[in-house]
Amino acid sequence: MTEGDRRKMEAEIKEKLSELLEFAKRNGLYEVVWQDGELKIAFRRDGKSLGSPASASELAGEENLKAPALPKEVLIRSPMVGIFRRSNAKNRPPLVVTGDHVKPGDRLGVVECMKIPTEVVSFCAGQIMNIFAEEGQPVEYDQPLFAVIPAEEANTESKT
Amino acid sequence: MFKKILIANRGEIAIRIIRACREIGIETVAVHSDVDRESLHVKLADQSVCIGPAPAAESYLNIPAIISAAEITGADAIHPGYGFLSENTHFADVCQSVGIKFIGPNPESIKMMGDKIEARKLVAKYGGIPLLPSSEGTVDPEDPHLLKLAKKIGYPIMVKARAGGGGKGMRVVYEEANLKNSIFAAQTEAKASFKESGVYLEKFLENPRHVEVQIAGDAFGNVVSFPERDCTIQRRHQKLVEESPSPLFNDKLRKKIGKAARRTARAAKYVTVGTVEFLFDGKKQFYFLEMNTRIQVEHPVTEIVTGIDLVKEQIRLAAGEKLGYSKDDVKLLGHSIECRINAEDPDRDFAPSPGKITSVVFPGGPGVRVDTHIYGGYTVPTHYDSLLGKVIVGSSRGREAAVLRMSRALREFEIEGIKTTIPFLRKVMVHPAFKKGEYSTNFIEKYFSNNGNGNSRK
Numbered sequence: 001m002t003e004g005d006r007r008k009m010e011a012e013i014k015e016k017l018s019e020l021l022e023f024a025k026r027n028g029l030y031e032v033v034w035q036d037g038e039l040k041i042a043f044r045r046d047g048k049s050l051g052s053p054a055s056a057s058e059l060a061g062e063e064n065l066k067a068p069a070l071p072k073e074v075l076i077r078s079p080m081v082g083i084f085r086r087s088n089a090k091n092r093p094p095l096v097v098t099g100d101h102v103k104p105g106d107r108l109g110v111v112e113c114m115k116i117p118t119e120v121v122s123f124c125a126g127q128i129m130n131i132f133a134e135e136g137q138p139v140e141y142d143q144p145l146f147a148v149i150p151a152e153e154a155n156t157e158s159k160t
Numbered sequence: 161m162f163k164k165i166l167i168a169n170r171g172e173i174a175i176r177i178i179r180a181c182r183e184i185g186i187e188t189v190a191v192h193s194d195v196d197r198e199s200l201h202v203k204l205a206d207q208s209v210c211i212g213p214a215p216a217a218e219s220y221l222n223i224p225a226i227i228s229a230a231e232i233t234g235a236d237a238i239h240p241g242y243g244f245l246s247e248n249t250h251f252a253d254v255c256q257s258v259g260i261k262f263i264g265p266n267p268e269s270i271k272m273m274g275d276k277i278e279a280r281k282l283v284a285k286y287g288g289i290p291l292l293p294s295s296e297g298t299v300d301p302e303d304p305h306l307l308k309l310a311k312k313i314g315y316p317i318m319v320k321a322r323a324g325g326g327g328k329g330m331r332v333v334y335e336e337a338n339l340k341n342s343i344f345a346a347q348t349e350a351k352a353s354f355k356e357s358g359v360y361l362e363k364f365l366e367n368p369r370h371v372e373v374q375i376a377g378d379a380f381g382n383v384v385s386f387p388e389r390d391c392t393i394q395r396r397h398q399k400l401v402e403e404s405p406s407p408l409f410n411d412k413l414r415k416k417i418g419k420a421a422r423r424t425a426r427a428a429k430y431v432t433v434g435t436v437e438f439l440f441d442g443k444k445q446f447y448f449l450e451m452n453t454r455i456q457v458e459h460p461v462t463e464i465v466t467g468i469d470l471v472k473e474q475i476r477l478a479a480g481e482k483l484g485y486s487k488d489d490v491k492l493l494g495h496s497i498e499c500r501i502n503a504e505d506p507d508r509d510f511a512p513s514p515g516k517i518t519s520v521v522f523p524g525g526p527g528v529r530v531d532t533h534i535y536g537g538y539t540v541p542t543h544y545d546s547l548l549g550k551v552i553v554g555s556s557r558g559r560e561a562a563v564l565r566m567s568r569a570l571r572e573f574e575i576e577g578i579k580t581t582i583p584f585l586r587k588v589m590v591h592p593a594f595k596k597g598e599y600s601t602n603f604i605e606k607y608f609s610n611n612g613n614g615n616s617r618k
Contacts, residue, residue: 080212080224080225080228081209081210081211081212081225081228081229081232082228082232083232113224113225113227113228114224114228114231114258116224138232138233140209140211141194141210141211141212141213141225142210142213143210
């Protein structure tokens with residue numbers, strides 16, 4: 001996920017939280033737990049009346065905004081600047097697709113730099129949740145390429 | 161003319177190059193290591209690419225990564241700045257082989273001038289350029305003719321690395337008894353710094369002045385030289401203060417050294433900009449030292465005294481344009497001084513002082529120029545050199561006015577959060593020897609040793 005995407009996600013979460021706080025106030029609720037897929041927001045309000053969404057977020061606690069319940073994913077980043085390849089040879093199928101289970105050392109892709117390929121390798125066991133770059137896309141050093149849910153997390157997640 | 165230039169460098173010089181490109185209308189690509197994400201050159205460029213982790217070997221010196229970045233952004237030229245890959249023949253070769261223009265001279269010129277022995281040979285053969293007596297080749301401590309050769313050159317003798325630069329792989333020998341050991345020591349240092357242990361002998365001038373001449377050449381054989389720069393004020397072979405023209409030069413010497421510099425450039429078949437360095441005995445005699453095949457840190461002093469933008473010249477000459485003017489068209493318009501500002505603590509023997517710059521106030525006003533990449537809130541990383549930027553002043557009213565202007569500018573310049581050499585430079589500007597223009601390469605050692613406070617307790 002790029003810096004831009006992360007900021008966008010945080011903004012969406014803040015918006016959702018304001019929405020939920022309004023909902024709670026209107027319906028006289030003191031405790032709310034909301035979940036959508038892997039994203040979960042939970043808060044408890046005290047008896048004071050809620051003012052603007054801004055102060056509501058203060059009551060809800062900064063922690064919920066700073067570290068929302070994001071999926072416990074691990075990012076596999078590009079080891080080099082170059083062109084991202086999904087397979088290790090032309091006309092071959094991609095090395096991995098979303099949903100695949102991987103273990104440490106598995107090859108997930110290749111970054112080509114001056115025609116020299118460098119393998120992108122998983123350093124953990126888990127399940128591929130997201131692939132952020134396309135075949136032939138130029139990528140920077142350290143750019144996130146794959147999101148993997150590590151094995152323990154993947155097993156305890158309830159499939160929705 | 162190029163459409164897009166990738167700057168293979170960082171810090172203040174990367175910004176300098178971006179500015180020249182902007183004014184010509186060329187798009188810019190900045191490359192950076194992961195710790196340089198918030199660096200000013202990254203913010204100013206049209207595009208940026210992260211090419212590696214902090215260590216220079218994996219980022220700014222990483223040839224495949226830089227070429228890759230050029231390919232994915234479609235850059236048609238690479239400007240190497242100074243340091244890093246700017247004098248790396250292999251890099252220039254690689255650029256050529258992938259069809260990306262290296263903004264600098266041909267790989268052959270870089271190679272010739274990078275080997276100090278070959279450079280001397282070339283210059284000696286071309287003629288008309290004075291040289292210090294030397295061994296004319298590498299020396300072997302076990303050579304039976306060694307002592308005789310050294311005697312012929314005459315002590316004191318400097319042992320120098322053929323692949324050297326930056327003051328490394330050098331030893332001064334005053335007595336015959338120390339010659340062999342000094343050669344061993346220099347060879348070891350040369351091997352470690354440059355991977356090549358060859359060393360040669362050269363007559364050592366006591367307390368010389370370091371005078372250099374900027375040159376520019378086009379692909380049609382035309383060469384011009386610019387008024388000399390005096391870079392004598394150094395600490396551990398690192399330049400601190402530079403000025404143009406040299407306070408000890410007159411018109412006659414200026415013409416003579418300009419001619420020697422142009423001859424050197426022609427001997428090297430030099431294209432784009434470069435600098436020929438000389439040692440000056442302080443009176444009438446100068447000797448060829450070496451040639452630098454890149455744009456230099458101190459180029460702004462020449463820009464100010466001539467009104468010519470050297471980085472733009474460098475780019476357009478690399479694009480194949482004709483020089484379009486001769487040495488007689490280059491006028492000396494006044495006096496200029498530059499002070500290099502480093503993130504070092506002068507009270508602690510210039511120990512590096514990285515960290516967060518909490519606030520900055522830049523000097524300004526008439527005749528003051530600041531070339532820097534720092535800003536309030538910027539964190540100076542530990543992985544690279546300590547140069548924060550340069551203050552350059554110019555005055556059409558001569559040296560005294562320029563010195564006063566620099567003093568004034570340094571008083572305005574405030575950097576909070578880290579230690580810098582600004583307080584030290586203020587002392588240099590008011591020192592009587594500097595104000596008189598009478599100093600040699602031991603100026604700092606002589607007047608500022610022990611505590612950087614201008615007290616010589618000897």
